[in-house]
Structure formats: C-alpha cells, structure tokens
Amino acid sequence: MAHLLGTESCLDSLSRDVSDIQAVITDVISRVGPVRFPSWKYPDKVSSELDIQDLLERYCYSEDEDHCKMSHIILFELVIDRLVLLLQSMSHFIDQTLKTSGKESRPLSGVLVGSAMSVGLVAKKYWNKAVKMQQSMQQIQLEDETKNKTLFKMEDTIGDLRDEIKMFKQVLDKKRGKHTSVSGKIKSHGQSASSARFILSPTESLNLRSPSPSHDMTLLVEDVAFAKTLQESATQTYDTAFIPCEACSRTQQNLLDVGNMVMNLCESQGLPSSLAKQKKLLRKSLMAAADISRWASEQNQDLARINSHLDNLYAQINPLEAKLKSSEERCQSLQKEIKSLEDDFNVERDQMKEREGEFKQKLQKIVEDKDTLLSDAADANKTLEEGKKMLQDMVAKLNITIKSQKETMKKLETENSGLAASLEKECKEVERLKGVDEEIVNIKIELNDVQIKLRETSMELGKTQAKNRSLIKHEQALQGKHDTLLQRVDELDSECEDLRGRLMDVEGERDDLQDSLETAEGK
DSSP states (O other), X not given: OGGGTTOHHHHHHHHHHHHHHHHHHHHHHHHHOOOOOBOSSOTTSBGGGOOHHHHHHHTSOOSOHHHHHHHHHHHHHHHHHHHHHHHHXXXXXXXXXXXXXXXXXXXOOSSOOSSOOOHHHHHHHHHHHHHHHHHHHHHHHHHHHHHHHHHHHHHHHHHHHHHHHHHHHHHHHHHTTSOSOOEEEEOOSSSOOEEEEEEOSSXXXXXXXXXXXXXXXXXXXXXXXXXXXHHOTTTOOSTTTTSOOHHHHHHHHHHHHHHHHHHHHHHHHTOOOHHHHHHHHOOSSOOOHHHHHHHHHHHHHHHHHHHHHHHHHHHHHHHHHHHHHHHHHHHHHHHHHHHHHHHHHHHHHHHHHHHHHHHXXXXXXXXXXXXXXXXXXXXXXXXXXXXHHHHHHHHHHHHHHHHHHXXXXXXXXXXXXXXXXXXXXXXXHHHHHHTOSTTHHHHHHHHHHHHHHHHHHHHHHHHHHHHHHHHHHHHHHHHHHHHHHHHXXXXXXXXXXXXXXXXXXXXXXXXXXXXXXXXXXXX
C-alpha cells in the first residue's frame, strides 16, 4: 500500500467517490431540507456547508510527492466525512417520514445538532431509525389490514341489511299494491312528532313519522288500490257487517309478518325492539283498532331505531373509507420511498462490496510487500551479522599483532637504553684518557679502536633507529587500518540502525493501513 500512497489513479478514484457521495447527499438534502451536523473531518465547521469542489481542487494530483501523499490521506478522510453526512441525512429523512406518518412527535429543527459524533454512533443511530421505520410500516400495514377487514364486515352487514329491507319493502309493496313509496302520516294534537328516514337502497327510501305512543293516532294510507281491496262491498251484508272480514285478517297477518321481520332485524343488529314487548301482550285473536294503532306506533319506533342505527353506521363508514383511501395513498408513497431507499441501499451495498474487494486486493498486495520487505530485511540483517562477525575476528587478530609489536618495541627500547649507557661510559673513559699525557699513544690506539667500535655502534644505532622509525610507521599504518576498520564497523552499525528504522516505519505504515482498512470495513 505504501507504493500506492499519493498515486494519480488513487487520487482520481477518491475524488470521484467524494463527488458521487456529495451528489447523493445533495439529492437527500433537497428532499428533507437543511441538515446541520458538525463535520467529522473539520469539527469546527458544519458538514453540509463545506465547499467540496474547492477541497477537491486543492487536494488534487501534483508533481510534489509529499503534497500527493497528504492529499491521498485527506481525500480518504473526506470520503469518511461524506459517508457520515449521508447517514445523518438519511436519518433525518427517516425522522421526517415518521413524523409525516404520525409515528414521531418530536419536531426537527435546522439548528446545529450536537457536537462531532463518531462514525459508529452515527451508523448505530441510522440503523435504529431504519428499524423503527420498518416497524412503523408493519404497524401501518396491520392497521390497514384490520380496517379492510372491518370495512368488509360492514359492507357484508350493510348488504344483509339492504336485503332484509328489500324483503320488507317487497312485503309492504305486496300489501299496498306493489308501490315503491309509502307515506304514513300520524296526526296528534299534543307535542310535535319525531321523524325518521329509513334507507332502503341508494335510490329508494321509506318515510315514517312516529308520535308519542300516549297520544291518539289515526293511520291514513294513500293507496287507492289497497282501499279497494279493503272495501269488499260486493260481499258485505248486514249479517257480516260486524264480523271481521278476510281483508282485515290478511292485513293484520301482513302487519304481523312485517313486525316479525322488524323484530328479527333489531335482534340481529343488537337493538331493543318495542314490537317484541307489544307482541307478548297480543292475544291469538284478531287485534282491535287500538291494538293495531299501538302496533303501528311501536313498529314505527323500531323502524326509527333501525334508521338511526344505519345513519350511525354510514357516519362511521364514510370517515373510515376516507381514512382507508388516505392510508392507501400514504402506503403507496411510503412503498415508493422504501423502494427508492432499498435501491439506494443496494447500490451503496454493491459499491461497498466493490470497494471491499479493492481493499482486500490492496491489503493482499501490502501483505506481500511486507513479507518481501521482511525477508529482505532478514537477509540484510544476516549479512550484516556475518560481516560484523568477520570484522570482529579481524579486529581481534589485529589487536594480537599490535600487542606483539608493542612487546618487540619494548625490547628494542631496553637494548637502546643499554647501548646508550655503554656509549656514555666509553665517552667518559675517552675523556679520562685524553688527560693522561703519558699514555697518549696507547690511548690514541685505543681511541682508534674505540672510534672504530663507535662507528660500528653508531651504525648499529642508526640501523636501530631506522628500525624504530620503520616500526613506528608500521604501527601508525596499523593504527590507521584499525581506525578505518572501526569506522567501517560504525558505518555498518549505522546502516543496520537505518535499516531497522526503515523496517519499523514500514511496519508502522502497515499497522496504520490495517487500522484504516478495519475502520473502512467496520463502516
């Protein structure tokens, strides 16, 4: 990875990544409004107010190698900063969606929210809100299913009621000559009457007016055909004038049948029935006029209850239908939003997989480079150790040679001092002989001998001094070689330390890259 740091291809790839993520963030912000969070890269600035284009132009590829390496690191951190802002914006979007659906009551503001948060905390908050949104969607779907079931039950109940009312209407039509509308007018001289409107179908209705049962009532039926069937004047005689005719019995039977249907309808809907109480008071014989009037009054009350019950049902059904329609529209919009979010998530997941593959390849290459560097460093260390060992052996041998030469020099110095002492004695003796006049000849002869010996001694002394000078020069040469070898050893040690430092730097870069890779994989 070290050789890829600051390369032009890496910088271009990171710049494109930053631009693409910024485009997605701009689209999200255009939907949710201003999002103000502190920047992960620049904590003292608002993340959404950073000039990304200026940063990309500033940290682009250049000829300066150090600037390229710094740009590589900054662009990588900028990618992390944009990803954090994207997660924060999507969390804001989920908050607004939950607020719109009525599942979130906390208002969202455009002020700066909190301080700089870690990447892990932002990801955790986003995931919690996504889970909450998914739970809200499931709850809305369950509510819609419950409402649909309730509406289906109500529609079935309304259909049954309409069927029963149609049957009731058919009976009334059959009894009154198959008319489609019946008007019953009940007159009273007391308080004002209460009215009820009973819905038979979307286009037909039954209008009834029911007064209080305590007042006198008269039922007027405006039906000529029914009146003709009631007259039976052709068969009426004086003997049968006060006997109930067949028309009366059939009319009362039809009235009882209609009452039974009304009672069954009230019982099926859980409504109280006045006719049920009145039916217990009836005898098996035909009803009198007062009984018929009371029966009609109780029947009108039951019909009014049924009509009121239907009005309540319609009053409940109409808002439910409107709510159902709005819920369906909301569900469709939420499904579209979820689909778009899923598409964005899938695209982001594919991109993350591609980046993960690239990072794995880069990591594998880094590991291979590291292994190569380690093997090279091990070989270099081994070579240095061998060279150091050889140099130590050479230094030991040279030290032994120098020690022997020093001992030889000590011996030569001792001999030189002895010769100097003997020479001094001879000089004293020559001076003593010069003072003796009597032995001058002998002394001259001896002096000549001594001079000859002195010349020989001087020659030997010169030779000895020459040897000493050569030994000193040789010692100086050996000392120079020794210093050169020591300097070479120091240079090799410094090179070894440099190699170790480079190895530690490479290992540090490897650890940093591994940490960065783990951080990227954790996101």
